[in-house]
Amino acid sequence: MGKKQKPEELEVGSGLVLVDKPAGWTSHDVVGRIRKLAGTRKVGHAGTLDPMATGVLVVGINRATRLLTHIVGVDKTYTATMRLGQSTSTDDAEGEVLQTRFANAVSRERIDAEVAGLTGEIQQVPATISAIKVDGRRAYDRARAGEEVELNARGVSVHRFEVLDIRRIEGGKLVDVDIEVRVSSGTYVRALARDLGEALEVGGHLTALRRTAVGPYSIDQTLTLEQLGEDFGYIGLAEAAGQLFPARELTAEETANLGFGRRVTASGTGADPQLTAAFGPQGDLVALLRDVPAKKGASASPEAADAAQAESVDYQAKPELVFAPATAPAATSNPAPAAASNPAPAAASNPAPAAPAAEVPPEAEEPSA
Incomplete structure (x- = not known):
């Protein structure tokens, strides 16, 4: 399941915890337990299970809670x-x-x-x-x-x-x-x-x-609450995104532009509305991208902006969620950087617990089964 540490040694990171929910527990009960084990308030789940039900409950911690709305809709x-x-x-x-x-x-x-x-x-x-x-x-x-x-x-x-x-x-x-x-x-x-x-x-x-x-997560990947209490295991943010979406490797310049919320060249999905997970040169998750029709004048990297201006491309990749911080201004033909569609703060090597935007909004949750 990726990273494993004892709760008292846990450095609060971001990722998905795959829980084998026990009978008699509500999904909210499980979220409360994971908050205590992970030492963070920013915890949510992707799809309610009735108290009577058992099995796979996907729980996100810290920045990985932003993936949950995309997990709710999977089979x-x-x-x-x-x-x-x-x-x-x-x-x-x-x-x-x-x-x-x-x-x-x-x-x-x-x-x-x-x-x-x-x-x-x-x-x-x-x-x-x-x-x-x-x-x-x-x-x-x-x-x-x-x-x-x-x-x-x-x-x-x-x-x-x-x-x-x-x-x-x-x-x-x-x-x-x-x-x-x-x-x-x-x-x-x-x-x-x-x-x-x-x-x-x-x-x-x-x-x-x-x-x-x-979706891609099965019961044999889960841990019980008792197991998590002894050895807290979770799937890191980058690994989780790589399992959920097609992957794209970015250049350093594309990484910088996405940090400012600018569009980059298309990922190649065309009119397919699926998201692409974009990874920086160091393998970190930078953004979730969606190919959209190219737009002249949109805040974009120089390459993407020039191609749109010349009408030589039909699509650009627009950041739907940005996980990496803006590090340094990248040269662009559109000098005023637009804000990211949903910018995220930088991830520290040992980030402080984020408060208190804890759970997926109720309207984003799947009804109980």
Whole structure:
């Protein structure tokens, strides 16, 4: 997992901590624990897990919190158990059982057919107990206050929905279905259990959920909170960005220009809106870049500015996030340097804890699964 130090010896750096979240803990609980272990207030997570759920929770510390909004939107993989024959108020085992219907007539063939219907691009009504805002308030707050909550269906992608095992319990009256899914951001696995049960006309809910992957990060890379307490491991900022985005090596001149928020020559992604991680000559993360249409008069490096003026290029690389400081003015055909789109302070070899912009803003968080 990259750098490892005992908590009492830890020099507070920037990076991603991959936590195997235990059952019964909220994602906020985990953030609080990591704050204590890392000795910094600037900690956030990339996508809520319900207290009942376990598995991969990506936690950012210090400057790596700026990567979290880009991790929230990646695909997630889960293993889960769906119980057919019972519907609950929360679509999972933590809710009140609302209705029980015998599922003993449900066959494997019917399950497979309905699973196929829930695979691909689908419209899904999120679980009522969710973090989605309705008129400025979380849906779960409204539901727990006794209000009627109606959420609109939205498009999600279920890339894979595989049945691993089927077990009949309580004399066959209920059916437990072990599954594995890979889904787009914002997909509720609880809602999949609910919708599978309704499609089979017996009802359903989720009894177990484990997140096994978040984008490039898998469960075998995680550490438990107990392990982190003994040997704090995290992925450094540069390594984390290199795993998330295509990489680009910069010259010293490009590094200086990006430190001032200036555009540089295109990364070659063209109209593809993906971000590129740009690394300086020493291997440090300088910025996240996005190719945008070239613009005459935009603050840019001399090479990028001249090419735009001559209309010899279609794109320039614009810094979306700048991590490296401006060190020395670089010569430019646009002498007034524009501010970076989101400039960051310099990273010291042992930076003081940053305060108190701690967690990802709630609106940036993925709803709980």
